[in-house]
Structures are given as C-alpha cells and as structure tokens.
Amino acid sequence: MTLFSLARKNIVRNLSQYFLYIASMIFSIIIYFTFVTLKYSDTIMEKTESSQNMQSLMSAAAVILVFFVAIFIAYSNSFFMKKRKKEVALYALLGVRDRQIGFMLFFENLLLGLVSLVVGIVLGFLCSKGFMTILIYLMGYDAIAPFTFSGSAALNTAIVFLLIFLVTSFQGYRLIYQFKLIDLFHASKKGEAVPRPSMGIAILGILLIGSGYWLALQDPFTSKVWEEIGFVMTVLIILTTVIVGTFLLFHSVTGFVLTLIKKNEKWLWKGLHIVTVSQLLYRIRGNARTLTVIAVLSATTVTAGGAVYGLYYNTNDQVLNADPNTFMYRQTDANLDSKVSAILPDAKYDEAIEALSVTFNAKELNDLDGSGQRIYTVIDEETYNRLAAIQGKEVLRVMDDHAVILDIGFDERFSPEYKGKTITTETNEAIIFQGYKTQTVLNAGTAGITVVVSRDTFQALQKAGETLTYRAIGMDKASVDISREISKEIPEEALFSSAPQDFQNSLESVGSLLFIGSFLGLVFLAATGSIIYFKVLTEAEEDKSQYNMLHKMGVSSMDMRKSIAMQVVVIFFVPLAAGLCHSAVALKAFSSLLMMDLAKPVMIWMMAYTVIYGLYYILTVASYNRIITRNNKTEG
Incomplete structure (x- = not known):
C-alpha cells in the first residue's frame, strides 16, 4: 500500500470529521473564484459606469479573502493534527519512518486541498450566474447575467490556493519532527490547569473594554483626547484595549463567574450542572484564546457588514433629501x-x-x-x-x-x-x-x-x-x-x-460594497463557526470516557444532552454576545460620524448573523451528541 493510497483511505474514513473543514474551504474558493470572475467580467464592465473601480474593489476583496482563508486553513489544520497525534504515534511505533509519516500527512492535506479546489471552481462556475445577477441587482440594474467561465479566474484561483495548500501540507509534514513518541501518545490527555480567577484581572479586563468603548464613542472631530493622541494612535489604542480586555474577560471574568456559580450548591447539584460547570472551568484558559478570536471576528464581520448595509438601506432617503x-x-x-x-x-x-x-x-x-x-x-x-x-x-x-x-x-x-x-x-x-x-x-x-x-x-x-x-x-x-x-x-x-x-450612482458604489461585504462576511462566519466546531468536537473526543462513565452510572441520555448543550452554548454565544456588543459600539460611533440613523439596518444585519451562527450551534451540538451516543453504545 502506497503512502498516497493510505492518505486517501484516511480521508475517506474520517470524512465526517473533515466535512465542515472541506465545506468551508470549498465555500471560500467559490467566493474567491466569483470575485476574480467578476473582476474579468465583460457584463459588469458593460453595465456599470465605474467598471475600473469595480475591478479594484474585487481585487482588494480577493486579497483580504486569501489572507483570511490562509489563516483559517492553518488554524484548522493545527486542530486536525492535534486530533491525530495518537494515530501518528501508532504509525511510528509500528516502524514507519518519520519521513514516510510526514509524506503521508503532506499528501493527505494536499489531496483534501485539491479536491476542494476542483469542487470549488466547478461550483463557482455554476453559481457565477446567480452571484453576478445578485451584484447587478444590488447595483440597481435590471438584467440577468449569462453563464461565464473565465480561464484567467480559474488559473488565478488554482495558483493562489495551491500555494496555500502546499504551505499547510508542509506544516503537517513537519509535525512528526516536532514531538517525541510519548508526547504524541498522551497529547489528547494533556489537560489544562484549573485557572485561579483573579478579581484584579477581571476588573482590569472590564476597565480595558470600558475605556475602549469610551474612546470609540468620542467624536473624533471634537474630542480633545483624539486631538491630543492622534487619529491613528487612538484607533490602535481602541483596538488594543478592546481585544486585550476581551481576552481577560474570557480568561478571568468568565472563570470568576463560573467559580461563583460553583459555590451555589443548591443549583450545582441539580442534574449535571456540576459536570457542565467543571468542564467549562477546566478548559476556560485554553478556550479564552479561541473565544477572543471568535469575538473579534464576529465584531469585525457585523461591524463591516452592518455599516455597509446601513449605507445601502439609507441610499434612497439620502438621494431624496438631496434631490x-x-x-x-x-x-x-x-x-x-x-x-x-x-x-x-x-x-x-x-x-x-x-x-x-x-x-x-x-x-x-x-x-x-x-x-x-x-x-x-x-x-x-x-x-x-x-x-x-x-x-x-x-x-x-x-x-x-x-x-x-x-x-x-x-x-x-x-x-x-x-x-x-x-x-x-x-x-x-x-x-x-x-x-x-x-x-x-x-x-x-x-x-x-x-x-x-x-x-x-x-x-x-x-x-x-x-x-x-x-x-x-x-x-x-x-x-x-x-x-x-x-x-x-x-x-x-x-x-x-x-x-x-x-x-443609480449611489447604488452602484454602495451595492458593490454590500455584495463584497456580505460574501466576505459569510466566509468569515463559515470560518468562525468551523473553528468552534473543530474545537468542540476535539473536546468531545476527549470527553467520551467521562460521559461513558456517567452512562454506566445510570445518567439518562436527556441529562447528558442538556449538559452538552449548556457547555456548547457558552462556547458559542458568549463570544457572540461580546462581538455584538463591540460591533454595536463601533456602529454607534459610525452612525454619529455620518449623522445617519443606522439602528434598523444594523438590527436586521445582527439578527441575520445570529440566525446563521445559531445553525452552526445546532450542528455542533448534534455532532457532539452523536459522538457521545455512538461511544456509549460501543462501550456499553
């Protein structure tokens, strides 16, 4: 059996685990291919009066997308590598050389990427007509776009994503040289120390977020603080204080709250509350980084999308006011x-x-x-x-x-x-x-x-x-x-x-921004949901033995499902709540800056984001329950 065929069989065997990862990559490739296709589209150039600006916008969006997707793929790949360390150690124990194992991981990741690339380009071509029609509609034109396949767009997409897949595949190849055999066997058993929540750090986190909010809500044109510090430096201070404060919020404030909850013995001993709180408290330090990333990504996506949708929503009123x-x-x-x-x-x-x-x-x-x-x-x-x-x-x-x-x-x-x-x-x-x-x-x-x-x-x-x-x-x-x-x-x-x-001129510029912002936002949302999905399912694999023990002790499946749902809801919706708060403040500042009421469009945008995000929660809980249920049936 060759290394390539072994890699292929591994993918087939673990397809359910890889599904969301592959789906997110395919979706990213579809969007990138669409942006590049629109950049070269004769239909868009003929329809719009600002085709040159459109090409520049699509190029900039494609660069942002590639940068983000590269980070997402590398981040996701690290989760899969951690999950498979025991498997890698088993190969090493059976006498397979490190170089051969490295090549197997290299081929496996590259094969996933190639399949995603081919499927993404094909689906991108099939969806291009619909996406182009949406863009034309958002720009205020009444037309049906034709099916177009751009060889330049396909070549551009293939080169960019092949480079990304080669880099991440090399990351998998290097894994075998970074760990000792015993470390690989016990990788999944390495837990995290139960954090000791600090009141001082908790207060510092809240103060940092509060100070960032206060600075953001100051008028940059009239505020003496903005004038003294400078525009660029003030923006950097806001970003730094809010991001660091968010990390401390999840690291210490959340831990502090969970510790206080744990002291409420009357509530704690109902059902599996003690298991739920203990699990969250046990992993809170590791989750703090992930939750911070999710909160910042959510805030960025909602802020950018809400601002552009707000401009689009108010376009008619702005024109009627002027004309x-x-x-x-x-x-x-x-x-x-x-x-x-x-x-x-x-x-x-x-x-x-x-x-x-x-x-x-x-x-x-x-x-x-x-x-x-x-x-x-x-x-x-x-x-x-x-x-x-x-x-x-x-x-x-x-x-x-x-x-x-x-x-x-x-x-x-x-x-x-x-x-x-x-x-x-x-x-x-x-x-x-x-x-x-x-x-x-x-x-x-x-x-x-x-x-x-x-x-x-x-x-x-x-x-x-x-x-x-x-x-x-x-x-x-x-x-x-x-x-x-x-x-x-x-x-x-x-x-x-x-x-x-x-x-028409306003729709043309703002509509194209809304199209780009919406689809970039969907990619960010897909990646965000996938990151949490991978994180939670990795923990589900580690928790199988604990839930099996509860199963043998007579705990009902309903109680275990409630415990799982409560754990996952914290991982999903606490960072979402933080992200929505951050974006609400940012959009409030943006609306004050433009002297425009963005309340209604921003609420619509936030609700749409939350609904789609909630679908990832439902999918993750279902997958978590399926892993635990299957293990309980197997182990008895």
Missing part, C-alpha cells in the same frame, strides 16, 4: 424647455421656479475662508410653500428681513450657527437668519444651499442678485434612460440634476 425633484435644471435657453418636454412622459408636477443668485458678505458665520463671501440661491416663502405642499413638507413662515436657510449637509460640529446671525448684500441689504432646515425643496446639485425669505425681502434683494429661472419636474416613475436622454439636450451650465441618476 426632492425628479429632474431639475436652470433655464439657459428659450428652446430648452420644449426639447425636454418632447422627451418627458406625463409628469406629476412641472414647476417654473423664480430665484435669485445673491453674493452675501457673511463674516458672522464661522465656516468661512478669508473672503467672507457666500453665494446662496434665494427663493420666497410662497415658492417654497408651493413646492413643499407638493413634496409633502411642512410650510414655512418667514418674517421680513429674516431668512431660513435650507442646508441638507448641516452638521452642528462643522456648520455655522445660523440662528441669529446676519448676512448682508453688496448693496447693504441685511438679512437675519431665524433658523435652518436640513431639508430642501430644490435639488442641491442644481441650486446649492437655498435661502428662503419673505416676498417683500425677495423683491428688495432683486437689485443685489442675478435673477434665475429653474424648472423642477416631479414624476412617480422615472428611469435612468430618460435621465440620460434629457441630459444630452441640456448644456453643462444648466446644472442638470437627476434623482434617478444620482440614485
């Missing part, structure tokens, strides 16, 4: 309106807007350069209220010699304190701001920042400004194609703005 009219332009030609009307279908409303472009001396405002001048579009309150009634906005009442400014980009951290401030024209007409609004009735891309005044004040300002006429068009449904036809007829100086086109 309340479907189309708007400045009338620069007497024949321009007739050309546009010939293209337009029936409109909901079509309004001619009389406005002024006035240069103001605005030295009282605190956001100015040295000139102290600002050019604003001025309309009267009757015009504003007419458009506001059509658009479903509240009416305004403006006093004489006063104004309300419509600034959709208002941010109290940077914008002027408008209320009570005075601006003057070159003819010394003074206007006092009675307030501001963060919504407008004119498209910001065409009119810019708009000032609303009374009718009498508007007439007084006419001698100080240039009279303009805008055309504002509202439609229930308007396509990008109509927008493009209209834009061909309108000169650049007319400052044509289109809500459909702006919405």
Whole structure:
C-alpha cells in the first residue's frame, strides 16, 4: 500500500470529521473564484459606469479573502493534527519512518486541498450566474447575467490556493519532527490547569473594554483626547484595549463567574450542572484564546457588514433629501424647455421656479475662508410653500428681513450657527437668519444651499442678485434612460440634476460594497463557526470516557444532552454576545460620524448573523451528541 493510497483511505474514513473543514474551504474558493470572475467580467464592465473601480474593489476583496482563508486553513489544520497525534504515534511505533509519516500527512492535506479546489471552481462556475445577477441587482440594474467561465479566474484561483495548500501540507509534514513518541501518545490527555480567577484581572479586563468603548464613542472631530493622541494612535489604542480586555474577560471574568456559580450548591447539584460547570472551568484558559478570536471576528464581520448595509438601506432617503425633484435644471435657453418636454412622459408636477443668485458678505458665520463671501440661491416663502405642499413638507413662515436657510449637509460640529446671525448684500441689504432646515425643496446639485425669505425681502434683494429661472419636474416613475436622454439636450451650465441618476450612482458604489461585504462576511462566519466546531468536537473526543462513565452510572441520555448543550452554548454565544456588543459600539460611533440613523439596518444585519451562527450551534451540538451516543453504545 502506497503512502498516497493510505492518505486517501484516511480521508475517506474520517470524512465526517473533515466535512465542515472541506465545506468551508470549498465555500471560500467559490467566493474567491466569483470575485476574480467578476473582476474579468465583460457584463459588469458593460453595465456599470465605474467598471475600473469595480475591478479594484474585487481585487482588494480577493486579497483580504486569501489572507483570511490562509489563516483559517492553518488554524484548522493545527486542530486536525492535534486530533491525530495518537494515530501518528501508532504509525511510528509500528516502524514507519518519520519521513514516510510526514509524506503521508503532506499528501493527505494536499489531496483534501485539491479536491476542494476542483469542487470549488466547478461550483463557482455554476453559481457565477446567480452571484453576478445578485451584484447587478444590488447595483440597481435590471438584467440577468449569462453563464461565464473565465480561464484567467480559474488559473488565478488554482495558483493562489495551491500555494496555500502546499504551505499547510508542509506544516503537517513537519509535525512528526516536532514531538517525541510519548508526547504524541498522551497529547489528547494533556489537560489544562484549573485557572485561579483573579478579581484584579477581571476588573482590569472590564476597565480595558470600558475605556475602549469610551474612546470609540468620542467624536473624533471634537474630542480633545483624539486631538491630543492622534487619529491613528487612538484607533490602535481602541483596538488594543478592546481585544486585550476581551481576552481577560474570557480568561478571568468568565472563570470568576463560573467559580461563583460553583459555590451555589443548591443549583450545582441539580442534574449535571456540576459536570457542565467543571468542564467549562477546566478548559476556560485554553478556550479564552479561541473565544477572543471568535469575538473579534464576529465584531469585525457585523461591524463591516452592518455599516455597509446601513449605507445601502439609507441610499434612497439620502438621494431624496438631496434631490426632492425628479429632474431639475436652470433655464439657459428659450428652446430648452420644449426639447425636454418632447422627451418627458406625463409628469406629476412641472414647476417654473423664480430665484435669485445673491453674493452675501457673511463674516458672522464661522465656516468661512478669508473672503467672507457666500453665494446662496434665494427663493420666497410662497415658492417654497408651493413646492413643499407638493413634496409633502411642512410650510414655512418667514418674517421680513429674516431668512431660513435650507442646508441638507448641516452638521452642528462643522456648520455655522445660523440662528441669529446676519448676512448682508453688496448693496447693504441685511438679512437675519431665524433658523435652518436640513431639508430642501430644490435639488442641491442644481441650486446649492437655498435661502428662503419673505416676498417683500425677495423683491428688495432683486437689485443685489442675478435673477434665475429653474424648472423642477416631479414624476412617480422615472428611469435612468430618460435621465440620460434629457441630459444630452441640456448644456453643462444648466446644472442638470437627476434623482434617478444620482440614485443609480449611489447604488452602484454602495451595492458593490454590500455584495463584497456580505460574501466576505459569510466566509468569515463559515470560518468562525468551523473553528468552534473543530474545537468542540476535539473536546468531545476527549470527553467520551467521562460521559461513558456517567452512562454506566445510570445518567439518562436527556441529562447528558442538556449538559452538552449548556457547555456548547457558552462556547458559542458568549463570544457572540461580546462581538455584538463591540460591533454595536463601533456602529454607534459610525452612525454619529455620518449623522445617519443606522439602528434598523444594523438590527436586521445582527439578527441575520445570529440566525446563521445559531445553525452552526445546532450542528455542533448534534455532532457532539452523536459522538457521545455512538461511544456509549460501543462501550456499553
């Protein structure tokens, strides 16, 4: 029997153990192949107006994916090697040379990788149409992608993953030279010392996380702490304190809590609680590293995905805020309106807007350069209220010699304190701001920042400004194609703005980010769930004798299943809870930074992540129970 055939038989015999590992690798290869295929896709390049940016995004995503997958495969491989140390020792005891054992492990891992690579590329090709259609849909286009097989993408994927598999296979080859025979036989019996929880370390962990949260929730633009420390250094401090604090949380805080629980004898002696707590306490030191990794990965995945989904979710509101009219332009030609009307279908409303472009001396405002001048579009309150009634906005009442400014980009951290401030024209007409609004009735891309005044004040300002006429068009449904036809007829100086086109541009950029973020998040989630799965099943193999002893003592299968479920739920959901808390703080800071409400999309994203993560929990508990049940039947 050759080493290669022995490696193949080992894989077949242990296929149930390798299944999730292989599935995670295949999924990673599918996603990588998809990203590279999209990078070379003619369909995407033809459809999108930013194909160059798309290629850059896909390339960056592919690099991130490769880096993460390499770490995941190496991490998973180390679990399998630990699990098989006794088997390796048996080969050595039977007289098989170290070099031959090393080559067997090398071939075994390489064969797993090659099978995963072939299956991943084939499934990636079969799924490419669906993935491309999803991307096109997220970017706001209505099209069905064709089946495409990219030889360049397949070659790229094969080279990258073969290199990864060669490195991890060499890791397996080196295993036999790193341990003595006796160490290999007793590897699975090496437990971990029961930790002595320290109140001081527990408090330090909580303080570190708290300080990281406090720094993250400070406004980086106005916080003196951020200003003193510096942006990059502050971010590094936040990451360090939260990660170290998380490790201490699992290492000492969890151990401290479990020790306190163990003192509650009334609860402890019910069912198998004593076994559950003792098992968790016994392994808590080793699990602390794994739980920290899971918490950080979960936080990263949820934060990145929640932020991008939040932007995507709010895209329509952002565009409507900036472009309340479907189309708007400045009338620069007497024949321009007739050309546009010939293209337009029936409109909901079509309004001619009389406005002024006035240069103001605005030295009282605190956001100015040295000139102290600002050019604003001025309309009267009757015009504003007419458009506001059509658009479903509240009416305004403006006093004489006063104004309300419509600034959709208002941010109290940077914008002027408008209320009570005075601006003057070159003819010394003074206007006092009675307030501001963060919504407008004119498209910001065409009119810019708009000032609303009374009718009498508007007439007084006419001698100080240039009279303009805008055309504002509202439609229930308007396509990008109509927008493009209209834009061909309108000169650049007319400052044509289109809500459909702006919405399409936003979807194109944010939709591609959402696609990449979602699939990278799924890979991270698959790897995260797999890491815990491997860890727990390794422990299940070590616990078989203990549960068999309980079985012989008459403990019911139901009680053992409850004990297993309670142990696994801590391993799964404690790091998930920590990760969700970390991401909630990060997303709160992100929403404050962008002045955007992300609560609803973030909750949806967190729920979706938790549901998929929960499926891994169910699968792990079922596998754990199957190992224990099978062993109890075998051993009696």
